[in-house]
Amino acid sequence: MDFKRKLLAAIRRADYDFGLINAGDKIMLGISGGKDSMALAYLLSIYQKFAEKDFTFVAVMLDLGFPKNDISSIEEFFHKLNIDFRVEDASDVYPILLKHQHDGLLPCSICSRMKKASINAASKRLGFKKVAFAHHADDAIETLFMNMTHGGRIATFAPSMFLEKTQIEFIRPLIYAREKDIIGLVKQENIPIVKSTCKNDHTSERAYFKEFLNNYYEKFPFSYDNFLTMLTNKEHADLWFDKLGFNDGAGIRIVEASDVSNYAKCLKIRFEVFIKEQGISLEDEFEEDGETNYLLSLNDEPIATIRVKKDQENYILQRFAVIKKYRKLGYGSKLLSYVEKKISRLHTPVTIFMHAQKEQVEFYKKRGYEVYGDEFMEANIVHLPMKKFIKNAIMDKSKER
Numbered sequence: 001m002d003f004k005r006k007l008l009a010a011i012r013r014a015d016y017d018f019g020l021i022n023a024g025d026k027i028m029l030g031i032s033g034g035k036d037s038m039a040l041a042y043l044l045s046i047y048q049k050f051a052e053k054d055f056t057f058v059a060v061m062l063d064l065g066f067p068k069n070d071i072s073s074i075e076e077f078f079h080k081l082n083i084d085f086r087v088e089d090a091s092d093v094y095p096i097l098l099k100h101q102h103d104g105l106l107p108c109s110i111c112s113r114m115k116k117a118s119i120n121a122a123s124k125r126l127g128f129k130k131v132a133f134a135h136h137a138d139d140a141i142e143t144l145f146m147n148m149t150h151g152g153r154i155a156t157f158a159p160s161m162f163l164e165k166t167q168i169e170f171i172r173p174l175i176y177a178r179e180k181d182i183i184g185l186v187k188q189e190n191i192p193i194v195k196s197t198c199k200n201d202h203t204s205e206r207a208y209f210k211e212f213l214n215n216y217y218e219k220f221p222f223s224y225d226n227f228l229t230m231l232t233n234k235e236h237a238d239l240w241f242d243k244l245g246f247n248d249g250a251g252i253r254i255v256e257a258s259d260v261s262n263y264a265k266c267l268k269i270r271f272e273v274f275i276k277e278q279g280i281s282l283e284d285e286f287e288e289d290g291e292t293n294y295l296l297s298l299n300d301e302p303i304a305t306i307r308v309k310k311d312q313e314n315y316i317l318q319r320f321a322v323i324k325k326y327r328k329l330g331y332g333s334k335l336l337s338y339v340e341k342k343i344s345r346l347h348t349p350v351t352i353f354m355h356a357q358k359e360q361v362e363f364y365k366k367r368g369y370e371v372y373g374d375e376f377m378e379a380n381i382v383h384l385p386m387k388k389f390i391k392n393a394i395m396d397k398s399k400e401r
Contacts, residue, residue, distance in 0.1 A: 003185035007043055010176040015051070017232075018159040020171040027057040027171075028128035030119060031085070033074055033194030035186045036134035040174055042191055044132070045081050047173075057132065058084040062118050065094030066198060073192035088125070090118035108204055120166050128168075135172045138179040141227045142209045150205075154239070156231065164311050176228070246338050252331070254338045257293040257305070265302040266293045273321035280379045291318065296335045298326070304335050308343065315343050317354040336367060341394040349391045358382040 015021050029044065031037045041059050048055065059078055061071070071087075078085035093114045097106045123131050135157060144156040159175045162168075174182070186193065217224045245255035257263040274280040296304040303326045307319040317339070322332045343350060355378055356364050361371065364386050373385040 003181050003188050006181055007177050007185055008047060011043055011047055011173045014159060014173055014175045020160055020173055021053060021055050023053040025055040025130055026128055027055060027130045027132050028123050028126060029057045029059045029132045031059045031061040033071060035182055035193050036136060038191050038193055039182045039185050040134040041083055045083055058086060060122060061087045062090040062122060063087055065091035069194045071194055074194060077192050088122040093118060120168060123168055130169045130171060132171050132173060134174055136174040136177045136179055136182060137228050140231060142206055142213060145209050146205060251299040252334060253297045254335060255295055257295045262295050263293055266295050266305040269302055269305045269321050269323060270319055272323060294339055296331060304331050306335055306339055308339060315350060315352050317352060344390045344394040348393050352388045354386050355383040356386045358384060
């Protein structure tokens with residue numbers, strides 16, 4: 001089998017579907033020395049030649065302070081391919097992990113967070129705004145099962161993710177690639193790899209789920225392709241998300257505006273309040289970037305909306321609007337309380353931020369928000385930055401009893 005051709009096709013498809021690489025991109029490729037990152041470096045060096053877009057990449061390995069390995073073989077490999085290879089110091093990570101080890105094992109969660117921080121620091125230091133990782137389709141499926149098992153959520157990592165605070169975009173060009181094909185490529189092309197010196201290797205939760213899924217594929221071979229198809233099979237997704245909401249039994253209904261119809265109702269409320277009533281420009285008002293919108297209806301009439309944006313571990317409230325004739329009747333408070341409850345059940349402790357119009361500051365203060373900065377102008381309206389800290393998940397009163 002021509003693994004090179006198959007994997008290049010997978011990269012091209014991912015790039016086409018998710019817009020991972022643009023002309024002029026300068027990409028930092030994270031190198032661990034393992035099969036996945038080494039294969040990706042090799043494949044990107046070829047993809048550069050026929051992708052019809054001018055991009056460059058630098059292979060960067062972080063020295064996390066783990067016991068040293070001989071990396072001369074991969075240095076030689078990169079030299080032959082004319083790939084710029086660098087090693088960046090992050091050696092403070094391993095000593096910290098040793099201090100938190102339990103039963104001889106290192107804490108994977110702390111390691112993951114520290115590696116991400118080190119990657120962000122290295123990309124900033126080297127001047128890169130885009131970082132490529134070698135996570136593949138099997139990693140994505142394993143993460144899905146881990147999240148379902150341990151987190152009660154149907155979620156995996158995204159093909160691309162933009163971190164607003166650091167202004168760095170993470171991309172995963174191998175998102176459609178299967179691990180067995182990567183293994184085949186490494187053998188076929190004699191790509192050198194460096195064995196991990198982490199004592200957790202092959203003993204982690206991910207290793208367990210990898211074995212679990214391999215056994216599952218043996219029993220149900222068709223699931224191997226179906227699980228990957230599932231991740232993009234939106235047309236046949238049939239869960240309860242679009243049916244979930246709040247209903248007080250007296251005409252108030254709050255839902256996440258996940259379908260076109262409800263989202264259009266949110267936009268209509270915002271047009272009435274922000275464009276017609278407050279004179280905000282269309283350009284300032286209607287910029288959307290992956291946020292979640294909520295809609296409150298009264299007897300099926302849309303009367304209030306709010307938008308929630310997640311920024312790493314924090315949440316930002318935006319575009320909170322109530323139709324004029326329904327203000328000061330408690331509907332805005334109900335919507336705000338519902339959203340706070342939703343956020344708190346996803347992640348606590350958590351801080352919720354917002355830019356509040358000055359005339360609404362007292363409203364938010366009564367609901368636990370505090371001003372933490374000076375006045376500023378936004379869309380020609382005076383605003384103040386406000387925030388609220390929520391320590392524990394907010395439960396329904398019946399559950400609290």
